[in-house]
Amino acid sequence: MKNSRSFLAIIIFLSLLPLHASEKNNNQSPDDDFVSFFEKVVIEELPPADDYYIDDSPLNQILKLFDEEDYERQKRFLEQKKKKVIMEAGEIAIPNEKYAQDKIQDFIARYMTNFGKQNLYRILDKGESYRLYIRKELKKRGMPAALEYLPLVESEYTPTAKSRSGARGLWQFMENSMSPFLKKNEWIDERLDPWKSTQAALSKLQDNYRVFKDWTLAIGAYNCGAGAMRRALKKAKKQNFWYLAENKLIPDETINYLPKLLAIAEITEHSGEYNLLLPDCQDFPFSGDFDYVSVKAQISLEAIAGELRLDYEKLSSLNSELLHAKTPPAQEYRIRFPAGLGPSAAGAIKEILTNK
16 A cells, blocks of 8 residues: 555656646756745645645645655654653653653654655744744743644644634634634634634633643643543543543544644754754744724725735735625724834725725
8 A cells, every 4th residue: 555655646746747847947946846846746736725625735645645655764763763752842741651652753753754844844934923923922821832833733824724624724713613712704704813813722722721721631622622522531541631542532633633733842842853954933022013903994905905005915914804805894893904004004094985
């Protein structure tokens, strides 16, 4: 099965190469090789982010299909060297038990394949602005540092991501789990706002921690639901995540959810030890700071961007909860702008509404 899947991966790769051959030029550097494969062959062949499920994302496909021989080689390498006992990752304690250690080591081996490493770099780099905001909020709330990487597991830091089950956004909220944290109507879906959904997700995780008194259970419950976690604990002889996972008292997705997160936290915290290149992500004090302008009439983001000579895509990404790129009619709405642009934006909005 392994050989047939590897062969299939090669066939897919070779069959897609001609599609982009015309785009190569004499100025292309060797460093472009990775970009030409992933950005062109894999990612461009997928529909836009709004149209494909995060379950089918490139990294998830890599973990399932590509470079299985490299995965086995990396796994053997990790097994041959003196295995590190990982006692904590991202401020979350890990027991020195074979099951827990093996599960985390298995995901470390997967992320250390060539494809896994390159995609981990790409996703962490793409999510830098969100990571900085999440990191700041975690410190403010006194929550574990590992949670900075939970949106990587959930959505690969994609604010518009959707799953087959209907979850949306950076933190993959289902509609039935939004209340009381987020709102949705015909004009807005706050799950798509990375800053509002971050506040909501962290509040939900804190609620879970207050119930279960343990971060591993709180994180597992974020995936499978607090009700499912309570039912599993009632059946369990030991009240901890690793016992539930080893005895399959929780769903398979939840069993892998926490080890995957802890593996990412471990290798990002100790990237030098794993000989892993990661993007530089320096914290700065104004991460997540914006200006807001309130409006009570409907107005389009396109009109505002045009009046301000502001990049429309930038303005749209700051207000991604607006389902139609327009503010809701007949109600007050706060439009988000880059910090420092508030006064100019207020003037532009007044001009547009006056001339309507």
